[in-house]
Amino acid sequence: MATVQDPVEVDAEKLEQFVFRAVDEVGATLNAALVVMGDRLGLYRALAGAGGLTPVELARRSNVSERYVREWLNAQAAGGFVEYDPIGGSYTLPPEQSVALTDESSPAFLPGFFQIALGAVIDSPRITEAARSGEGVGWHEHNHDVFDGCERFFRPGYNANLISEWLPALEGVVEKLEFGIKVADIGCGHGSSTILMAQAYPKSTFVGSDYHEGSIETARERAREAGIENVRFDVAPAAGFTGGGYDLVTMFDCLHDMGDPAGAARHVHDALAEDGTWMIVEPNAGDRIEENLNPVGRAYYGFSTLLCTPASLSQEVGLALGAQAGEARIRDVVTSGGFTRFRRAAETPFNLVFEARR
Numbered sequence: 001m002a003t004v005q006d007p008v009e010v011d012a013e014k015l016e017q018f019v020f021r022a023v024d025e026v027g028a029t030l031n032a033a034l035v036v037m038g039d040r041l042g043l044y045r046a047l048a049g050a051g052g053l054t055p056v057e058l059a060r061r062s063n064v065s066e067r068y069v070r071e072w073l074n075a076q077a078a079g080g081f082v083e084y085d086p087i088g089g090s091y092t093l094p095p096e097q098s099v100a101l102t103d104e105s106s107p108a109f110l111p112g113f114f115q116i117a118l119g120a121v122i123d124s125p126r127i128t129e130a131a132r133s134g135e136g137v138g139w140h141e142h143n144h145d146v147f148d149g150c151e152r153f154f155r156p157g158y159n160a161n162l163i164s165e166w167l168p169a170l171e172g173v174v175e176k177l178e179f180g181i182k183v184a185d186i187g188c189g190h191g192s193s194t195i196l197m198a199q200a201y202p203k204s205t206f207v208g209s210d211y212h213e214g215s216i217e218t219a220r221e222r223a224r225e226a227g228i229e230n231v232r233f234d235v236a237p238a239a240g241f242t243g244g245g246y247d248l249v250t251m252f253d254c255l256h257d258m259g260d261p262a263g264a265a266r267h268v269h270d271a272l273a274e275d276g277t278w279m280i281v282e283p284n285a286g287d288r289i290e291e292n293l294n295p296v297g298r299a300y301y302g303f304s305t306l307l308c309t310p311a312s313l314s315q316e317v318g319l320a321l322g323a324q325a326g327e328a329r330i331r332d333v334v335t336s337g338g339f340t341r342f343r344r345a346a347e348t349p350f351n352l353v354f355e356a357r358r
């Protein structure tokens with residue numbers, strides 16, 4: 001029998017507040033495309049350090065149509081990305097925004113973050129359809145902004161932390177790397193982490209691998225450009241990378257993307273030397289959902305819905321850990337692969353770094 005529900009009382013003030021907050025979100029959604037546009041057209045770079053520029057001056061410096069530049073600048077000013085001077089009709093990129101929007105070497109560099117977000121949004125109709133059936137969408141099926149954005153988003157963080165903080169946080173690993181050991185970097189994408197380690201430790205040899213052939217081709221190109229010889233890149237799934245007796249195996253932001261992370265853990269266990277180390281870098285997350293309901297968690301749950309979860313579901317087992325799995329679930333996966341020691345070795349606001357030993 002149907003029951004009549006009491007009418008729900010709506011607080012008009014709260015409704016208005018929510019609508020205005022949502023308007024800000026619409027502006028933010030569009031800003032993902034505008035930041036990528038400003039990055040691609042060189043608008044931020046032309047503004048950086050230039051003081052106040054009018055739209056005509058910026059258009060001339062960047063060789064972009066003035067009418068587009070003027071509208072873009074107003075959107076940037078409304079969002080606080082540039083400052084507008086109504087007296088002179090000029091726009092300035094403050095020094096902090098200059099770093100965050102133009103300095104690829106800074107850990108604060110943002111365009112890669114926006115690029116991967118825009119790439120994920122572009123592919124979202126496919127994810128919406130997959131969600132109806134529960135089928136997956138492979139990492140390799142995405143557009144290039146996802147791969148390039150991922151590289152540009154992660155690389156500055158690795159530059160800032162990997163050699164100076166994360167590797168030294170592992171027991172005895174830096175000494176071994178300096179002496180010369182064999183390292184496998186699994187799910188390496190475009191190879192930023194592999195190349196960085198290979199440059200820092202020339203006596204060690206590095207094998208980067210990823211199941212995505214396109215990413216490995218780019219990684220090989222990056223290694224050629226960097227002129228390094230102690231690195232090789234292979235196309236291989238995590239549960240089947242070649243070689244054995246590795247002293248160090250690394251995984252950067254990819255364990256949760258795998259369909260069978262426990263199978264990968266077993267393979268790493270077998271491929272490691274007796275006293276070898278497995279370093280796992282994962283997105284920073286608490287074990288409980290309520291711990292992740294903050295801006296970083298929001299971005300990661302978004303990426304997880306559109307990229308990571310479908311990627312895992314597209315593979316065998318389809319465990320779909322999600323990008324906010326948290327330490328307890330990662331520990332379960334790692335120990336199910338035969339590892340007896342597991343600890344959190346380091347962390348940043350964006351990442352957790354784990355050390356696993358046989």
Ligand SMILES: C[S@@+](CC[C@H](N)C(=O)[O-])C[C@H]1O[C@@H](n2cnc3c(N)ncnc32)[C@H](O)[C@@H]1O
Pocket residue numbers: 139140150151154186187188189190191192193209210211212215236237238239251252253254257258259311315
């Ligand atoms: C978020 S990206 C991270 C890439 C790279 N580690 C980095 O830090 O830039 C995740 C990577 O995991 C790879 N991947 C997903 N499933 C995999 C699997 N089963 N075996 C190997 N690589 C896998 C994807 O191809 C992708 O390159």
